[in-house]
Amino acid sequence: MGNKIRTSAPGRKCAFPRCKQVLSIYNHSPYCHIHREKMERKQAMQTPYHHPA
Numbered sequence: 001m002g003n004k005i006r007t008s009a010p011g012r013k014c015a016f017p018r019c020k021q022v023l024s025i026y027n028h029s030p031y032c033h034i035h036r037e038k039m040e041r042k043q044a045m046q047t048p049y050h051h052p053a
């Protein structure tokens with residue numbers, strides 16, 4: 001189809017419950033910017049490695 005730029009499907013919404021934020025086609029995360037940070041932080045806390053303390 002000649003689609004060279006990697007984009008996601010348009011009109012996706014954030015996967016976070018009740019978040020109605022529409023995601024950019026350049027955002028390949030299932031979450032919006034705010035919730036993506038939130039989820040990454042949560043995952044980092046659940047990871048037993050790289051504990052800062």
Ligand SMILES: [Zn+2]
Binds near residue numbers: 014015032034035
């Ligand atoms: Zn969100």
